[in-house]
Amino acid sequence: MVGYSLNNILKKPTKVNTNNKLVFFRKKLLNIPSKTNFLYSPSFFCYNNINNQYIINNNMTKDIKSEIRKAYLLNKYVIITPGRAKRPRDVKEETIIKRSSECPFCPENINDENITDQIKINGKWRVLSIKNIFPAVTLDNDKAYGTQEVIIENRDHSKEMSDLNERQIKNVLKMYAKRTKEISKNEKIDYVLCFKNQGSKAGASIIHAHSQIFASHILPPDVHEELGLATSYKIEKHSCPYCDIIKKEMNSPRKIWENKFACAIAPYASEYHYEAWIFTKRHIDNITNCNEQELDSLAAALKKILVKLKKLDLSFNFYMHQVISDKNQHFYIKIQPRDSVCAGVELGSGLVINSVPPEVASEYYRE
Incomplete structure (x- = not known):
């Protein structure tokens, strides 16, 4: 092979x-x-x-x-x-049980001292950013320097992101942009990761819809390698590799969705069942540079994909890498459903086995 x-x-x-x-x-x-x-x-x-x-x-x-x-x-x-290949789920996803009265992200349980930012509509917050009270990195620890925040995506305890409308999802994206811009004012911070865990297999522990931000001065090795390879590609081809990927995949069976401002694909070498990537068509380096039409389009793509994942009852992670010092990177969102676990081949060899081809995944999303 x-x-x-x-x-x-x-x-x-x-x-x-x-x-x-x-x-x-x-x-x-x-x-x-x-x-x-x-x-x-x-x-x-x-x-x-x-x-x-x-x-x-x-x-x-x-x-x-x-x-x-x-x-x-x-x-x-x-x-x-x-x-x-097997059907997407043989056993229904284990429910994360958390009563609203005990939920730390419900409005009545929020500690105002932990609030870092908010988006208000009609006098009430609709998206809230708070300090992560169990951070792995902090600004006062030189041995593990950085900051972490939690983005509460809506006030309703029972609504997942897939239940929100596109305008509400756009507000969540706007909060990612606001916090990325604010956090990156710290010159020591060069890496800002916005991510979401949903479902027990994706590492979620609280059912109330929320995302997180992890920011550090350390650049993860895979991100460093990707940026280096992208730079080499640009030097050799005189173009952005991801701009080229977009052009090619828009004419392939792996295209999920597109409009004038953004697109979604099932990547050629998908590591996960029903994996999807969402790109801005314009070459921008991070979410702070998205205009209103691009945010609208990203929200529309996210809504489409997350609704389909909910029908399959799949846990998922999504995330966006942002390296503040690198203006050549191309902004995109990776959505990786968590339907399978790593076994002997994956753990022993580092190779990944995926039994749902991206061509099949993209067709499911398009229907």
Whole structure:
């Protein structure tokens, strides 16, 4: 097997043969004639009306060979194994139980001294930023220097981000931008990570919808490597690698959504089931430089993807790396569902096995 780089991410999907099999395509039962060739596509999806879930038809995927794919820039490899695919969830996600009366993020339980910022509408906060009271890094510790905050996304204890409308999600993004701008005034801080954990498998411990910000003077090794490779690419090709990725993926089966200002894709070497990336089409380096139309578009893309993940009952993480000193980076959001756990191959070799090809994931998001 060979890994495929940015230069050949548009490699055509594999063709396979069938032998008088019945398959579901776009929720309709089709009789596929013997020896019919067709592209690997959502024809492999069966739709379970009882559980309201898409199920991969293993009879249709068993003849498809695995493929090793290389990440766009990083020296990471993923083995796409559609023949091992299973339905998105065999067991319903464990619920994180937390009563509203005990929730530290409900309005009545907020300590005003911990508030760092807020977005108000009609005299009440709608998005709130507070200090993380259990930080791993602090501004008074030279051995672990940095700061952490929690972004409370809405006042309602029971609403997830996917339940918010696009305007409300946009306000959360605006808070990310406000806090990134404020935190980066500290010249010692060069790395600002905005991220969200939702669901027990993603590391969430409180059900009330919230995100977090982690900021430090330390640049994570993977981020450092990615920036270095992006710089090398730019020197060689005289263009931004992510701008080139956007151009190519907008004409590929991995495109999820686009408008004039932003787009979403299932990355070629997806590490996670139903992984999605959201880009601004304009080359900007971090969220503080997004204009109103771009924030509207990012909110629309997030809403679309998170609603679909909720239907699959998947935990997920999303995050955005921001290196303040690097003006050449291209801003994007990574959404990584947490449906599987690392086992022997992943832990022992560092290779990742993904049984939901990005071409299948993107079709699910588009429907």
